[in-house]
């Protein structure tokens with residue numbers, strides 16, 4: 117039985133005060149969602165501690181958006197596993213296309229970060245996906261399978277979430293067709309040793325396309341940017357119609 121995980125990726129949005137305001141608005145909605153759905157918010161580092169202290173038994177789980185592979189050290193601007201677990205973080209996004217594109221993340225550093233997350237008991241959400249050019253050149257499959265091959269070396273597939281995020285669908289309003297997302301996710305699953313890994317779709321997920329996406333057999337959840345930023349739209353997404 118695969119776990120359904122709905123995760124919001126706030127990226128570089130919301131101060132601590134804004135995050136707390138969101139929480140108050142969102143808490144009542146999340147408690148109505150069916151129990152078999154894990155609801156995760158991956159927020160900026162500066163909001164993690166305040167949110168953690170204000171969850172008060174809520175079923176919301178917290179996630180970070182990056183983790184360094186060392187436990188501590190001279191790594192200006194980075195954050196370690198123990199720093200995250202100490203404040204109640206359970207998940208961490210690794211290898212998001214924005215980190216690969218703007219911050220020099222490579223499959224090698226993604227692999228190191230994945231190993232660190234698992235070492236410190238965090239569940240990594242590994243992001244993979246192709247650019248518009250790669251899709252046009254029929255390189256979608258080879259690109260994604262190439263990423264997985266390098267990223268997953270030595271990784272325990274029983275403590276892993278994967279998000280398929282076609283880069284051309286991120287923040288563009290251009291959602292991947294649900295059948296196509298289902299096909300690519302099925303392909304990813306076929307290459308994994310553990311067929312029960314939760315595999316999410318991400319890229320312009322909105323309240324008006326969530327039902328269709330979640331109805332697809334291979335899609336086990338979503339990783340959502342823009343539409344996770346307001347309690348109203350995020351509430352509709354976590355309460356999608358099964």
Ligand SMILES: O=C(CO)COP(=O)(O)O
Pocket residue numbers: 125212281285286287288289318319320321339340341342343
């Ligand atoms: O990058 C994403 C989630 O990680 C998707 O962002 P959008 O939902 O804003 O397209």
